[in-house]
Amino acid sequence: MSFTESNRTSQKMSVNAVSCENRNGIGLVLISNPPVNAISSEVVAGLRGALVAFEADANARALVIHCEGRTFVAGGDIASFESLEFDTLPFSALLTQLDASPRLVVATMHGTVLGGGLELAMACHYRVALPDTRFGMPEVKLGLLPGSQGTQRLPRLAGVPLALSLILTGQSVSASDALAAGIINEIAEGDPLAIGVGAAERLVHAKTQPQRSSSLKIAVGAATTQALAEAGARAAKKPAYPALGAIVRAVEAAVNLPFEAGETVEAREFDQLRLSSTSRALRHLFFAERAAARIPGLKGDVRAR
Numbered sequence: 001m002s003f004t005e006s007n008r009t010s011q012k013m014s015v016n017a018v019s020c021e022n023r024n025g026i027g028l029v030l031i032s033n034p035p036v037n038a039i040s041s042e043v044v045a046g047l048r049g050a051l052v053a054f055e056a057d058a059n060a061r062a063l064v065i066h067c068e069g070r071t072f073v074a075g076g077d078i079a080s081f082e083s084l085e086f087d088t089l090p091f092s093a094l095l096t097q098l099d100a101s102p103r104l105v106v107a108t109m110h111g112t113v114l115g116g117g118l119e120l121a122m123a124c125h126y127r128v129a130l131p132d133t134r135f136g137m138p139e140v141k142l143g144l145l146p147g148s149q150g151t152q153r154l155p156r157l158a159g160v161p162l163a164l165s166l167i168l169t170g171q172s173v174s175a176s177d178a179l180a181a182g183i184i185n186e187i188a189e190g191d192p193l194a195i196g197v198g199a200a201e202r203l204v205h206a207k208t209q210p211q212r213s214s215s216l217k218i219a220v221g222a223a224t225t226q227a228l229a230e231a232g233a234r235a236a237k238k239p240a241y242p243a244l245g246a247i248v249r250a251v252e253a254a255v256n257l258p259f260e261a262g263e264t265v266e267a268r269e270f271d272q273l274r275l276s277s278t279s280r281a282l283r284h285l286f287f288a289e290r291a292a293a294r295i296p297g298l299k300g301d302v303r304a305r
Contacts, residue, residue, distance in 0.1 A: 018046025020053055026200050027053075027060035028193075030067070036074035037067040039116035044091050051097055062104040062200040065124060066193045071111025072133070073120055078142065078283060081274055088147040088267055091116065095123035095149055099212050104203055108196025109133050109184075114172070118183075119146060122153040125210040127184040128199045129175045130192055135183060136172030143243045143279030147270035149214075151250035152262045156216035157182050160251060161227040167247050168231060214259045228252055243273050 017033040017040070029050045031037050054063050067073055080086055098105050098120075107124040109117075113135045121127050129135075137146050137154070145151060146167060154163040158181040166173065178184045188195045218224070228248065235244035246269040253265035273279050 016042045016046050018043060018050055020050040022057060022060050023197065025059060025061050026197050026204075027057065027063040028197070029054075029063065029065045030193075031065070031073065032068040034069055036071055036112075037069060037117070038075055038077045039073055039091060039120070040077040040080065041090070044094060048090075048094055048097075051094065051101075054103075055101070060103070061204045062106060063101070064106045064108055064193075064196040064200050065120070066108050066196055067110075072107075072109040072113045073117030074112045075115040075117060075138070081142075081144075081283060086274070088270055091119075092148040092263065092267070095119060096214075098123045099125075099214050101125075101210065104200060104208065104210055106196050106200045106203070108192045108199070110192040112136075112172070114138055115146065115150075116148060119148045119150045119153070122157060122183070122213050123149065125212065126186075126199060126203060126208075128186040128188055128195055129178070129184050130195075131175055131187050131189060133175045133178075134172040135175070135178045136170065137167045138170040138172075140168060140243050140247065141170045141282070143241070143276060143282040144273050145243055145247045145250055145266065145270055147267065147274075149263055149266065151247065151266045152254045152259055153213045154183070155218050155251055155254045156213050159219060160224040160255060164227050164231050164247070164251055167251070168234075168244060218255050220255060224255065228255070240278065242276055242278060246270075246273055 017031060019030045019032070021028050029047065031043060031047075033040060033043050054060055104126060105124040106126045106128065107121040109121060109127065109129040110133055113121055113129070113133060115138060118135055118137060137150055139146050151167060154167065162181055173181070175184065175187050179187055186199065188199075228251065232245070232248045235248050238244055250262070250266040250269050253262035257265070
């Protein structure tokens with residue numbers, strides 16, 4: 001797979017749910033995995049191939065990641081969590097590679113940016129979103145925590161109090177709140193792909209250097225200490241929900257350890273939670289609720305009277 005331009009203005013290559021092209025010197029990675037562009041093994045493999053192609057193309061001055069359809073990546077493939085072979089490492093390694101890119105990587109977002117989608121965006125150097133985009137980390141609702149650097153990047157971007165609140169509750173925030181918190185860099189109206197390309201061209205022209213969320217320092221003060229203490233106390237009162245304590249420990253690792261060491265803590269906590277009876281039960285309930293809403297043999301496009 002190559003980004004190299006041919007005689008046309010761009011050359012597009014496709015790998016399963018991910019395609020890439022060079023559009024007049026800006027590399028584009030397009031994710032198309034309907035209905036919600038969930039992170040799957042196929043998507044991770046496609047992103048890895050696209051990133052390798054981008055790194056090999058000296059003519060691509062920056063990279064833009066965009067999702068086709070009604071939303072940016074809105075989470076991971078929950079069904080894959082049931083596999084004994086499931087591993088967060090491939091996706092996390094991809095995010096580390098994105099973060100380390102010497103050329104700018106821009107995420108252009110719309111719809112909902114949740115879980116693995118927010119982890120993907122936070123690994124990029126610049127994040128621009130449509131005004132009605134929403135952001136969140138809902139993993140706790142499945143008895144889990146963000147397993148691909150989410151507990152390490154979000155505190156570095158938004159601070160510990162807000163990061164803990166979002167990860168522990170699973171609630172989402174608006175684009176304006178995300179901008180104010182430092183989770184994203186810009187809000188713009190229009191076509192998200194055009195917005196992303198425009199932002200990349202503007203940043204390249206201004207010779208803007210990549211801002212890597214992994215290298216940001218976490219402000220450690222009274223607010224951080226209090227937020228961790230209060231979250232730990234609440235988690236201790238709910239031992240039946242082990243994800244709460246695991247989230248606090250992972251965020252504490254982000255505060256106290258280098259990024260790579262904190263990532264190791266997060267991965268270990270995620271694996272233990274994924275195999276726990278609590279998370280298995282919540283995931284079963286997640287799928288059962290959706291199955292109950294369907295009538296066997298009835299097509300999904302049938303309208304109620």
